[in-house]
Amino acid sequence: MNGLAIRAEGLTKRYGDVPAVDGLNLSIPAGSFFGLLGPNGAGKTTTIHMLSTLIRPSAGEAWVAGHSVRTESLAVRSSIGVVFQENALDHRLTVAENLRFAGRLNGLSSREIRQRSDELLELFGLAGHRDRPVAALSGGMRRALDIARGMIHRPRVLFLDEPTIGLDLPARRAIWRHIGRLRASLGITVFLSTHYLEEATDCDEVAFLSNGRIVERGAPGPLIAQLGRCIVEIETDRPAELAKRLEPRLGPVLVEADRVHLRCEDEPGALLQAELASLGSAMRWRRPNLNDVFLWVNRAQTDRRQAA
Amino acid sequence: MIVRPVLGVLERETLKLLRERGRLVSAMARPLLWLLVIGAGFAATRGAGAAEYQSFLVPGVIGMTLLFGAVLAALATVYDKESGVMRMLVIAPVAHHWIVLAKALGAAAVAILQALMLLALLALLGYVSTELSIPLLAVGLIGTAFTCASLGMLIAAWSRTLENYATLMNFVIFPVFFLSGSLYPVQMLPDALRLAAAVNPFTYGVDLLKHAAIAGPSAAFDPDFSAVLDLAVLAGFSAAALFIASLRFSRETAYEPLVHRLAGRRGE
Numbered sequence: 001m002n003g004l005a006i007r008a009e010g011l012t013k014r015y016g017d018v019p020a021v022d023g024l025n026l027s028i029p030a031g032s033f034f035g036l037l038g039p040n041g042a043g044k045t046t047t048i049h050m051l052s053t054l055i056r057p058s059a060g061e062a063w064v065a066g067h068s069v070r071t072e073s074l075a076v077r078s079s080i081g082v083v084f085q086e087n088a089l090d091h092r093l094t095v096a097e098n099l100r101f102a103g104r105l106n107g108l109s110s111r112e113i114r115q116r117s118d119e120l121l122e123l124f125g126l127a128g129h130r131d132r133p134v135a136a137l138s139g140g141m142r143r144a145l146d147i148a149r150g151m152i153h154r155p156r157v158l159f160l161d162e163p164t165i166g167l168d169l170p171a172r173r174a175i176w177r178h179i180g181r182l183r184a185s186l187g188i189t190v191f192l193s194t195h196y197l198e199e200a201t202d203c204d205e206v207a208f209l210s211n212g213r214i215v216e217r218g219a220p221g222p223l224i225a226q227l228g229r230c231i232v233e234i235e236t237d238r239p240a241e242l243a244k245r246l247e248p249r250l251g252p253v254l255v256e257a258d259r260v261h262l263r264c265e266d267e268p269g270a271l272l273q274a275e276l277a278s279l280g281s282a283m284r285w286r287r288p289n290l291n292d293v294f295l296w297v298n299r300a301q302t303d304r305r306q307a308a
Numbered sequence: 309m310i311v312r313p314v315l316g317v318l319e320r321e322t323l324k325l326l327r328e329r330g331r332l333v334s335a336m337a338r339p340l341l342w343l344l345v346i347g348a349g350f351a352a353t354r355g356a357g358a359a360e361y362q363s364f365l366v367p368g369v370i371g372m373t374l375l376f377g378a379v380l381a382a383l384a385t386v387y388d389k390e391s392g393v394m395r396m397l398v399i400a401p402v403a404h405h406w407i408v409l410a411k412a413l414g415a416a417a418v419a420i421l422q423a424l425m426l427l428a429l430l431a432l433l434g435y436v437s438t439e440l441s442i443p444l445l446a447v448g449l450i451g452t453a454f455t456c457a458s459l460g461m462l463i464a465a466w467s468r469t470l471e472n473y474a475t476l477m478n479f480v481i482f483p484v485f486f487l488s489g490s491l492y493p494v495q496m497l498p499d500a501l502r503l504a505a506a507v508n509p510f511t512y513g514v515d516l517l518k519h520a521a522i523a524g525p526s527a528a529f530d531p532d533f534s535a536v537l538d539l540a541v542l543a544g545f546s547a548a549a550l551f552i553a554s555l556r557f558s559r560e561t562a563y564e565p566l567v568h569r570l571a572g573r574r575g576e
Contacts, residue, residue: 054398078401088395090320097323104316105400107309149396 005030005157005189006051010060013046013212020046022212023060028189028205030156035200035220036193037294038209044193045085047209048161051191052082065156078106081150081158085165087142088149089134095121095145096130099152106153113152120148123185124178140171144178151182157189158182164196172199197290206290208297216297220290227288227296232262236280246279254299261295263288313402314410321381321414325421335377335422336429339369343435350491364529366435367448367517368490373426374453375510377419379481382460385411386467405554408461412550415457420449427522437524444520444535451542452513458549459484459509465556484510489518494532509545512538 008026012019021043028034036044049055051062053073062069065079082088089098096117103113121127124144134142143163150158160179164172176199183190192200200206200220207217216223236242239255246262247253254261260280268276268285277283325331343365351361388394397407430436463480487504488494488511494502505511516538518531531538 052399074401074403077399082399084392084395086392086395088392088399090393090396091391092327093320093323097320101316101320102396102400104319105313105396105402107312107401109312 003030004028004063005032006034006062006064006191008051008060008062011047011050011057011062012059013043013050013055014058019212021050024212024214026062026207028191030189031187032204033183033190033202034192035203035206036191036209037195037197037200037206037290039195042209043212044195044209045161046212048082048159048191048193052080052159053077078153079156081153081155083147083150083158083160083163085162087134087146089142089146091135092133094131094133095126095137098134098145098149102149103152108153116152116154117148120151123181124148125174138171140167140174143167143171143175147175147178147182151186154186155188157191160190160192160194162194163192164194164199172196197294200290208294210298210301215301216293220293223293224288224290227292228263228265229287230264230267230285231288231292232264232268232276232283232285234260234262234276234280235282236260242279252299254295256295261292263296310402310406313400313406314413317407317410317414318417321418322421324384325381325418331380332422332425335373336426338376339373339426340429342372343369343430362435363523364493365491366430366523367520368488368514370423370426370430370449370522371452371488371490371510371514371517372485373423374419374449374513375456375485376481377422378415378453378456379460379463381415381418382412382457383464383467383476384415385461385464386469390469404558405550408465408550408554408557411464412454412457412461412546415460416450416453419453419456423449423453430522436522439524440522441520444516445522447535447539448513448516448520451516451539452510455509455513455542455546458546458553461553462549465553484508487511488514489532490514493529509541512541516542 004027006026006028008024011021011024011026013021024047026034036047038044046055050057051064051069053069053076057070064076067075067079069076090101093101099117099120100113103116108116117130118127121130124147126141126145126148129137129141134145137145147158147160147163163179164175167175179190180202182188192203194200203220205217206220206223207214209215234242235258237258239258239260243253243255243260246260250262250264252263262276264285273283273285343362347362347365351359385394388397398404400407402410427436459480463476467476487501487508489505490510494505494511494515497505512533515531515533516535518529519535519538
């Protein structure tokens with residue numbers, strides 16, 4: 001399989017004339033952590049559903065663990081684990097019974113199921129809850145169990161579709177600890193989709209999806225570094241006006257709601273700080289992150305569309 | 309390889325049944341009500357011996373338990389679609405027609421379990437003869453249960469929600485029960501009703517149970533059809549129903565609508 005866990009060539013899904021995913025090319029090395037980022041409606045879930053053989057591509061082809069998603073759907077499904085946005089659990093069964101059902105569906109023996117359930121429940125901090133019904137678990141615990149459910153057959157590729165959506169911060173952190181441990185102990189490929197961009201900082205590679213197309217891709221570090229060392233945010237009630245005034249002097253600016261963003265090579269000096277602060281109701285500066293990459297990519301897209 | 313997934317579905321159905329005490333109690337109460345109360349009432353109005361008519365009713369109420377048990381268990385597939393369970397099923401490395409078959413087997417199994425419990429109860433009450441034919445009873449139970457489960461899967465494949473549950477009860481389960489030979493011999497029915505009973509696959513299931521002579525060979529009413537014809541109809545109907553349900557099911561899963569609902573939102 002050439003060391004690639006996932007390869008896609010021109011993968012496309014159209015609904016009527018509207019492309020939900022448009023000519024996607026991917027090559028994701030085995031063992032890596034890949035993040036597909038973008039707002040709701042960008043086509044992330046459709047991409048995951050095509051790669052996991054649940055929906056059929058309108059055009060193009062993809063191979064997961066070396067198997068074609070078009071012609072070898074069963075082989076693809078036995079080498080992947082999928083964690084959907086909503087739990088794939090039976091709420092009336094207990095934690096252990098859910099894992100047993102998922103294990104059976106994946107053709108495991110009773111012994112394999114018992115052994116792997118023990119390992120996974122330990123890893124996900126659920127060892128004390130095996131006989132509780134799922135309905136009695138917290139949202140974070142259900143999500144952890146759902147990931148364990150997706151891992152019971154030891155897939156080589158794990159798809160996580162917005163794994164932390166709807167969870168509070170401690171639960172989100174716990175989920176990321178579990179996923180980190182899972183990657184460290186099993187060396188699986190993880191394909192993550194999320195719109196919480198800060199969660200993708202640990203990815204080996206990320207791709208930004210917008211209207212079904214990849215508009216930027218690369219390792220998070222270099223993507224962030226190319227924005228410069230510092231982002232200045234000025235809060236104001238007339239952002240457009242301020243943007244127009246600053247742009248000729250300080251280079252490209254970006255308006256996000258009531259804020260004007262500026263990119264700086266370095267932290268602003270005392271004089272500039274004082275001047276910028278006097279322009280708006282509040283001013284702060286910070287290191288750039290993946291959210292900034294996304295905002296600036298979007299700005300470039302908008303410029304290009306307006307030019308066209 | 310396919311054995312374990314099918315076993316998994318069977319296990320889950322059984323667990324659910326054993327956990328839902330209410331379902332078990334009503335599965336026992338409903339047929340006993342027909343047999344002891346309505347059976348006695350009918351017999352009184354007809355002027356025939358109450359015991360004789362009740363003996364006639366025994367295969368009918370066992371059929372009833374199989375019908376309700378299997379159809380309701382198969383309809384729980386609609387609940388699976390609404391909850392997360394169907395996500396587990398569609399992402400498993402199992403061809404979708406096997407899922408339909410496994411669900412039908414599971415529904416049939418829980419229906420047979422209920423029928424066996426009812427049979428034990430009836431035996432205690434003295435309604436089961438020692439001269440019954442065990443092989444015919446086994447074939448009758450399995451054939452009827454599987455046919456009803458297939459009927460349930462056929463309905464489940466087209467049902468989007470469980471909101472139309474009462475409609476299904478009124479327009480499917482009750483007519484199937486009343487328009488069969490469960491409560492009266494088919495040859496005694498007026499022409500129109502006899503025709504309806506003749507195209508109702510459940511009629512042949514109950515008829516097969518009558519062959520087993522559960523309440524004894526001296527029961528006054530004979531089966532309406534031959535056991536071979538009964539079995540042929542049951543097998544033919546089950547195969548056709550499961551085939552159509554599988555087509556519908558795989559079209560829905562591999563081609564979007566179900567997947568979109570399972571993903572929990574439309575639009576993307």
